[in-house]
Amino acid sequence: METIVEENIDPNDLKKFEGLYNEQARRGHISEKTQFDYAWCLIRSRYVSDMHKGIALLEDLMRIAKDDLSQRDYLFYIAVGFVRIKEYERALKYTEAIRKIEPNNRQAQQLDGYIKAKMKKDGLLGMAIVGGAVLALGGLVGATIAAVKKK
Amino acid sequence: MAAGPYNYSYIFKYIIIGDMGVGKSCLLHQFTEKKFMADCPHTIGVEFGTRIIEVASQKIKLQIWDTAGQERFRAVTRSYYRGAAGALMVYDITRRSTYNHLSSWLTDARNLTNPNTVIFLIGNKCDLDAQRDVTYEEAKQFAEENGLMFLECSAKTGENVEDAFLDTAKKIYQNIQDGSLDLNAAESGVQHKPATPRNPITTDQPPNKENCSC
Numbered sequence: 001m002e003t004i005v006e007e008n009i010d011p012n013d014l015k016k017f018e019g020l021y022n023e024q025a026r027r028g029h030i031s032e033k034t035q036f037d038y039a040w041c042l043i044r045s046r047y048v049s050d051m052h053k054g055i056a057l058l059e060d061l062m063r064i065a066k067d068d069l070s071q072r073d074y075l076f077y078i079a080v081g082f083v084r085i086k087e088y089e090r091a092l093k094y095t096e097a098i099r100k101i102e103p104n105n106r107q108a109q110q111l112d113g114y115i116k117a118k119m120k121k122d123g124l125l126g127m128a129i130v131g132g133a134v135l136a137l138g139g140l141v142g143a144t145i146a147a148v149k150k151k
Numbered sequence: 152m153a154a155g156p157y158n159y160s161y162i163f164k165y166i167i168i169g170d171m172g173v174g175k176s177c178l179l180h181q182f183t184e185k186k187f188m189a190d191c192p193h194t195i196g197v198e199f200g201t202r203i204i205e206v207a208s209q210k211i212k213l214q215i216w217d218t219a220g221q222e223r224f225r226a227v228t229r230s231y232y233r234g235a236a237g238a239l240m241v242y243d244i245t246r247r248s249t250y251n252h253l254s255s256w257l258t259d260a261r262n263l264t265n266p267n268t269v270i271f272l273i274g275n276k277c278d279l280d281a282q283r284d285v286t287y288e289e290a291k292q293f294a295e296e297n298g299l300m301f302l303e304c305s306a307k308t309g310e311n312v313e314d315a316f317l318d319t320a321k322k323i324y325q326n327i328q329d330g331s332l333d334l335n336a337a338e339s340g341v342q343h344k345p346a347t348p349r350n351p352i353t354t355d356q357p358p359n360k361e362n363c364s365c
């Protein structure tokens with residue numbers, strides 16, 4: 001899982017997909033695929049500001065996702081994005097959301113385990129729980145997902 | 152672990168490609184875990200697996216990228232083709248459409264890998280012979296016309312699964328031995344690991360985690 005989460009993108013790929021995205025933006029219609037490709041490049045960038053932007057684009061896609069499969073895919077990459085900016089508690093909410101769609105999804109389980117190991121290493125697991133951050137964030141993300149699910 | 156000498160002398164990078172649901176992840180799982188997953192969710196992007204094998208009494212570590220067949224991930228998965236020494240291209244013998252799409256997978260594989268990349272065609276789910284939709288003969292002919300190695304396999308029973316992964320490695324090793332594969336080329340997909348710790352040849356390869364849980 002580490003291999004997949006920590007890998008940085010080739011800057012040329014990022015440039016290429018940014019170009020496609022900007023081109024479509026200029027024409028006034030961005031396809032779901034172009035937005036996803038660009039978002040995926042952004043979250044694997046070396047720069048935190050890009051990662052934030054990538055997460056925002058994916059959250060936008062989540063809102064229009066038509067089926068469980070695409071929702072699941074976007075949730076996974078949002079989780080990866082949050083791991084990369086070290087917002088582990090938020091990332092965990094997304095792996096949990098995937099499990100609601102596919103309880104036996106190995107990739108979500110592995111990502112979940114990877115995040116928890118990182119939190120433990122950084123001493124964050126205990127802190128977050130004491131601070132009640134998990135609860136507060138859980139409510140927020142939960143509400144977004146609930147809103148998407150009822151359609 | 153990382154500090155000790157390597158317990159293998161080469162790393163070969165593989166990719167597994169093909170339509171959704173043909174059994175790519177199950178083949179990888181059967182090869183690395185010797186188990187069949189009856190209910191396997193569609194892969195998100197890519198999954199990663201490793202196994203150490205032996206060819207001509209050389210230990211070789213296979214780093215295998217199992218790609219998602221879903222169209223949405225085409226750009227994501229294409230970025231993993233680069234520098235693959237072996238490509239396993241899979242179709243499902245019970246679904247003709249997955250066979251018909253092979254030429255587009257092959258075009259991608261040819262365009263995005265190097266000329267020495269060994270491409271192995273796998274007709275999966277051969278345990279479901281009663282539902283067969285693609286004959287062995289026509290697939291064999293397709294493979295011959297395109298210079299591909301070919302086997303029918305079953306990720307369920309395990310039939311021929313080892314052979315597909317191992318024959319690919321043997322062919323790559325043979326290409327190294329006869330000099331047709333240049334190890335110093337940037338994207339050969341092969342790393343030579345002399346039995347010393349820490350090797351500087353790490354170009355575009357992912358970090359080698361021994362304890363990958365995939």
Ligand SMILES: Nc1nc2c(ncn2[C@@H]2O[C@H](COP(=O)(O)OP(=O)(O)OP(=O)(O)O)[C@@H](O)[C@H]2O)c(=O)[nH]1
Nearest residue numbers: 172173174175176177189193194220276305306307
């Ligand atoms: N009978 C039989 N079923 C198989 C075999 N291999 C895979 N399956 C089933 O086929 C389905 C799809 O297998 P996967 O390995 O998930 O397919 P995939 O190619 O990885 O699909 P994507 O990840 O979506 O690209 C699963 O339900 C498996 O149980 C096989 O050799 N025989």
Ligand SMILES: [Mg+2]
Nearest residue numbers: 175176193194
């Ligand atoms: Mg798969």
